[in-house]
Amino acid sequence: LIQFGAPVVAALFYGGWATYCNWPHDMAVALTAGIIQGGFAFTSTLLLTSLVLFLLKRENANFIGVFAQSSFALISIPALLHLFAGTPNIFSAMLPGLIIGHSYLWGLIKKLSSHTL
Numbered sequence: 001l002i003q004f005g006a007p008v009v010a011a012l013f014y015g016g017w018a019t020y021c022n023w024p025h026d027m028a029v030a031l032t033a034g035i036i037q038g039g040f041a042f043t044s045t046l047l048l049t050s051l052v053l054f055l056l057k058r059e060n061a062n063f064i065g066v067f068a069q070s071s072f073a074l075i076s077i078p079a080l081l082h083l084f085a086g087t088p089n090i091f092s093a094m095l096p097g098l099i100i101g102h103s104y105l106w107g108l109i110k111k112l113s114s115h116t117l
Contacts, residue, residue, distance in 0.1 A: 011042035018093035025088050033087045040078045041097060048074075052109055066109050074101050 015038020022030040051073065055066040075098065082090040 007042040007045040010045045011038040014038055014041035014097045017096050018087075021089045021092040022087060029086070029088065032085050033082065033089075033093050036081045036085055036087065037078060037093050037097065040081060044074060044077070044101070048105065049108065049112075052105070052112055056109070056113055061113075063109060063113055066113070067105065070105055070109070071102060074098070074105065 015034040018037035019030045019034030022033040048070065051070055052066060055061055055069055075094075078094055078097070079090060082093060087093055
């Protein structure tokens with residue numbers, strides 16, 4: 001339940017936020033932003049643990065390196081998707097995900113690194 005429940009909650013929360021941030025522009029633009037952000041939130045929540053585990057298992061893994069590489073993915077992928085879609089308020093649409101996602105990432109790496117490093 002948690003494995004699939006968390007991605008659904010993330011998709012609804014972040015997708016809803018992106019829709020709200022872009023609603024003043026146009027309904028189609030707002031819904032596109034919501035689908036992009038919600039879809040990324042769903043997918044990234046599912047895949048983040050796998051990425052962190054993969055990076056931690058590398059021979060030269062360290063906390064900061066794993067965090068930086070994972071952070072790059074959490075920032076660049078949705079930013080590029082929003083740029084491609086023409087989302088007007090990209091930073092506003094992504095901000096909650098950046099804050100909560102990076103907090104989650106920090107805790108995830110801290111927890112998993114104690115088991116793998």
